[in-house]
Amino acid sequence: MNTQKVISGFFFILAMTVNFGFFYGDPANLEYHSAYELFAAIVINLIATILKLGDKTQLGSVLLATSLVADIQLIASASVWAFAEYVTKHIGLEETVAIISLSGGALIANIVSVTLFVGDTLKSKR
């Protein structure tokens, strides 16, 4: 067992599951989506990104790319939320759907990342 692998695998999968936790629910109703979950998703995605840094292989580069996509989508989602709440002071249907669908995009990036990670693990002989 490789501790390094356990830690990074843990964060890659956690990033996906927490992301899913926020995304799941009626996309038109913000009450079904917790801000704490979005915060956790952002933090865990950032940690996963850092863990992917410094791997020079082809796979490492693709993993890093998916993580960066997820980060940008989630931060965009949080920014839309903050902007709607404090600047326009109105969270209507359009804003709600934007927040949720942005996190949905991040979820897909996370799924790709985890698939690649699992695929690589299966491929290795040990």
Added chain:
Amino acid sequence: MDSSNTAWIIIRRMRIPLLVIIITFSISILGMTLIPGVDDQGHPYKMSFFDAFYFVSYMASTIGFGEAPYTFTYPQRMWVSACIYLTVIGWFYGIGSIVALIQDKQLARELDIARFRNKIRALKEPFTIILGYNNITHRIIDWLNDEGIRVVVVDRDESKIAALDLENFIPEVPSIAADVTHPDTLKLAGIHKRNCEAVVSLFDDDMKNTKVALLAKLLNKRVKLVIKSTTRTQSEHLHNLGVRYIEDPFQFISNRLYLALTSPNLWLLEMWIFGHILRIRDRETLPRGKYIICGYGRMGHALEKALKKAQIPYTYIDLKSEQYKREKSSAVYGDAEDYRELLDAGVKEAAAIIAATKDDLINLTILSTAKKLNPKIYTIGRENTLDDVTIFKSARINRVYILELILAQFTYLFIARPLAYRFVRLLHTKDDAWGARVVEALHTLLGENPIHFEITVDEEHAYALSREVRKGRTVTLGEIRRSRADRTQPEKIYFLLTKSAEGEVTLVPDDDTPVTEGMRLLVAATEESRTDFEYVINNYYELEYVLTGEG
């Protein structure tokens, strides 16, 4: 070694500091949103994520804009106190890591390599790679820079590279500290580049030189190699490798001594090419009679060969500097035993003595001892390093052979002045009477201090002349050395050597030799006549006047 190494090193080192910062921030932010506060109207509220993120961002970086959006309650302040220490430690750790990274040896090395590589890539002029930086190569760099040939230096020793950087050569000499016997180093120094002309390797260690020669030959067949070799077998090895130019300093000295003994005029011509004035000074005439060689190593053998060939009687004293120093624990020659040794060798009736050991101090003391025994003896000394040049000068030795200087001169000539180099080589095929005629001709025409230069008949260097020749007009060397002030008078120009575009070499060509396109000329002149000559061959009107009297 790819160019993004620097970026990778930074990313790898910054992983843990970044993780620490993200975790401390998220803990602080989460805490801020969970702890209830009271707004300005006394209603309880909870901070939103945005407020918390804003507050923690300026708190962690210790900017501190005060408590926002409302004054904090005590539970909030307690949490903030904890957060301050948590996040500030995280920040300090991150900043500390960056500072440590800047001082990191490995990173600095990668940055050096990247910078060096960029400089090599930017080199557009022809350049020479010099391996090893020392007194010899320092001179070569100076001379090559004067000729407009750029130089790249590699040395294993970092302090030497630092010393080179302090020299402020103009134009700049890109340099790097690296192992010269490694192929990657040679590649880094640009041996693959089209404009890399030569590789110079003049280490004391013959094995190292051979290794460099082999590597360089394999990496780039076309590049000229200047490789030092001090033994015959080594030279043969190199020759078999196809190395075109092998420098054996002892061979040079042997040839030079032979010339000086048998044909002083040829010797004078060779020395003049290297910057001597065109006259033999009185103390430079070698005496006839018996010679004593002190030191019978590589140099001693080379000198012996020259003396034998010149049929000069000689004896030798087999003196090994290292053994001498070990046995007598002194680097000063001249105790009672040494006196006897010199007397036995016949110092009293000898005409000249040559001190040829590896140790400069022993050489000096041999000569001063010999002078004491026989004040009229002609002294010849071997000087090993250029550092001792002033001592040797003040010791009033009649003739000094400085190994390092000779190496530097030949290297420079080979790389920068191929025609002059050819001229020196061809001198050895001529006899002294021929030499005397050339020296006489140069004297009457140009005086005792002529200069020499090389010129190619092409559009860049001889615009008018090359155009006329290409049109099919016959122009001879005699015609272009007429004065542009009065064409009936000759200009102060003397052609020493021509090399046609096909590679045919003529030593001291006749006046009716026709000029061909792409021909290269080695010309002796004065400063003034050189300017006039260049004017004539570049300007249509001047050329026409010189050739026909019109225009």
